[in-house]
Amino acid sequence: MAKTAQPHFNLPATEDAATGRLQVLQRTINEAAPLAAQLDGLLKAKDAFKAAQAEADYINANLPAIRQAGFSSDVGEVRVLGIRTTNVNDESPLAGLTIEYEQRGRRFAGSLAGADRHVQQAAIESGKLPGRILKLAGTPAEAFARWADGRRRGYLRG
Numbered sequence: 546m547a548k549t550a551q552p553h554f555n556l557p558a559t560e561d562a563a564t565g566r567l568q569v570l571q572r573t574i575n576e577a578a579p580l581a582a583q584l585d586g587l588l589k590a591k592d593a594f595k596a597a598q599a600e601a602d603y604i605n606a607n608l609p610a611i612r613q614a615g616f617s618s619d620v621g622e623v624r625v626l627g628i629r630t631t632n633v634n635d636e637s638p639l640a641g642l643t644i645e646y647e648q649r650g651r652r653f654a655g656s657l658a659g660a661d662r663h664v665q666q667a668a669i670e671s672g673k674l675p676g677r678i679l680k681l682a683g684t685p686a687e688a689f690a691r692w693a694d695g696r697r698r699g700y701l702r703g
Contacts, residue, residue, distance in 0.1 A: 616663060623648050623667035628657060628675060638677045639695050644668055658696045665689065 557563040604611075624647045631641035642657040646664060657668060668674060669685045681701070682688040695701035 616666075619663035620666045620670065623664055625668050625671035625673050626652070628668060628671075628673050630675070631656070638681065638692070638701060639699070640677070641696075642675065642678075658693060665693075 557566050626645040626647060628642055628644050631643045635641070643654055644657040644660055644664065645652070645654045646667065647653070648664075657665065660668070669689050672685075674685055674689060678692045679685060679688050681691040681695075691701065
C-alpha cells in the first residue's frame with residue numbers, strides 16, 4: 546500500500562494551541578485573499594496586454610498596405626469627366642487646370658492643383674491629362690509630378 550504524503554506542518558499539541566494557530570491563519574487568509582484576487586487580475590491583464598500589443602504591432606506593420614488599399618479604393622470611386630484649362634487664353638505649360646469628376650454619384654469641379662490626392666491620382670490614371678502636361682516627362686505620373694512642382698514654384702525646371 547502506498548503512503549500518502551503528509552503535509553509539512555507541525556500539528557499543535559493542544560486544542561488551545563490549535564485554536565490560536567487557526568486564528569493566526571484566518572488573519573493571514575483574510576489579508577492575503579484580496580491580494581491573491583488582485584494578483585489573479587494582474588496575471589489576466591498581463592495576458593490581455595500581450596495579446597493587445599501583438600495585435601497593435603501587427604496592425605502597425607501592415608498600416609502602409611491598409612493606407613494604400615484605402616487610397617486605391619478612394620481613387621476607384623472617382624470618374625474623371627474632363628480636364629480643361631481654367632483660362633482658355635493661357636498657353637503656358639503651367640496654366641491652371643480645372644478637373645470635372647464624379648464621386649459617389651455627385652459631380653464636382655475644381656482646381657486640379659488643389660484637388661485631393663486621390664482625385665489627382667484618378668486624373669493621372671484617366672488618360673485625360675492635357676498634352677502640355679504629358680510632354681513634361683515619360684510617364685503620366687512623372688509628368689504630373691513635374692507640372693505640380695512647377696505650379697508650386699511658378700516655373701518649370703530643365
